[in-house]
Amino acid sequence: MLTILLDGVAYGMLLFLLACGLSVTLGLMNFINLAHGVFGMIGGYATALLMNRAGVPFLATLPIAFLLAALAGIILERTLYRRLYGASPLDQVLFTIGLVFMAMPIANYFLGDQPQQVHLPPWLSGRLEFQGVGIGVYRLFLIGVCGAIAAALQIFLVKTRFGAQLRAAVDDARVASGLGINVDRLFAITFAVGSGLAGLGGALAADVVGGIDPAFPLKFIVMFLIVVTIGGSNGILGAFVGALLLGVLDVAGKYYVPSIGAFIIYFVMVLTLILRPQGLFARGDAR
């Protein structure tokens, strides 16, 4: 019981890392980025390839995964995404699906369609028994790392000047820019950090989802969107709670009622949209 709960929490933490960038992009610029999973894939591949081909230790690959994904994010943002900020949702969806369709064959072309495995170091791969509750060490590691990152992000958002500017821009970008906040630059930085976090999430998720393969961005689109939907799109906290809820529901649902499987999470998503179209944790006065 507790094992499942912890597994669910670990999975939820991963989803949070993968999706929090998306949640901020959506809140900040009303931009629907279906290609967010591509950055996760970049991070995952970076870790897998560095470990398997260059023999870099696992922990050392994680910052590289973050940086590579962030770099890819900022390049794409400056060259392509920014042209579409004012576009209709349909155009944004078409454009980002197009990016996903392009990224998958590129990955396939250079790296093959076999999943690239990430082999965890021995100190991360065992199981712990604690008062009769078994939990994988790696799951604990995930909870620790992701929890720390989530806490850091939240503190950053609440305590720093940049965080305050970001929150202001999420609330109302036009007024924020009128107050002299450089929303354009703010968005570029946030986009890069969000992409980097997705990259880190992809690197950490590689083991849990059975390796990184070219279909990764497409497989996870749905999960991301559910996180954002449940959590609402204006804050780290909403995305965090949404991701945890989704992780626990998904793992527990697949364990206790395997006959309906993933049905539960889709159902919860649609239910959320019916009852609270702005997301569970959005403030009531959302536009």
Place this chain on the structure above:
Amino acid sequence: MSATASVAARNRLAAHLRRRERWRWWEIAFWLAGLAAIFAIPSRVGLINEILIAGLFALSLDLILGLTGIVSLGHAAFFGLGAYAAAILSSRGITDPILGLLLSSALAAALGLLTAPLLLRGSDLTRLMVTMGIALMLGELANRNGWLTGGADGLNIEMSPVLGLFPIGFTGQRNAALYSLVVLFVLFLVARRLAQSPFGLSLAAIRENRLRAGALGISTSRRIIAIYTIAAAYAGAAGALLAQTTQIVSLDLFDFHRSADVLLMLIIGGPGYLYGGIIGAAVFIVLKDVISGATPEYWEFWIGAMLVALVLIGRERLFGFGRKAIGRLAPGHVQA
């Protein structure tokens, strides 16, 4: 004075509606070309059948996106439901294709009616999510209820000949394509009539400005529900056609990429004038056939590149010229 003015206005309106109704020469040529293709290229008749079915599917999306301006990322829900309904009906003994088609289509319409109220609230983003969620839910249901749907293995089915005369399927691929063409044509006629009716005009009003349409006295919610139900029936018919003519259904019918593909087809052909979906389906499927013939794994790349280019260059700029030319001829066109 005002009476004569209103009579004149009504006459002008009637003349305008009649003008819209008239068949253009290129419309007739379009359908004759479709018919001719089936007889002229017997070796690729399977591909033509695929185009016709995808065209019907895209036409159904055009009803909600092109005519009414409602976005959807989950149109595969109705397509898949129609296909599975047709397959399950035939595996339970109802092997008559036309009866199966009607029942499957009605079932899809029922789902459309049931889910349409979910589209009335929220933003475009909400609608994209809700429609996608429903398609995924159905896919998962089909996956988990193997006793009914065959689960991951899908279903293989046998169909009776159409009208008891024309066998469809592997032995009668030409018949299958003709059957699809007839269904597509009949449904197209209905859609054309619908688009030209006052009902169709009210949908255009909703598309252009829902608030203002409401202020004009159009009950927008009801009309959105109505057109969504009709579109669901069309998508269900397309799914049923696919199941009946290929005699196989599988879980990928509900996949996200189905919904994305059909959206892409409609965008390629241009939404809003009913032929766009069919033209887009032809372009899409022929391109897919040609590219995947050369590089089977990488054809998605070119589709993706096309989408990106389409959006960056701008749909209006790319197709605006063609649409303006066609728009003047098109049945749904409103003279400004």
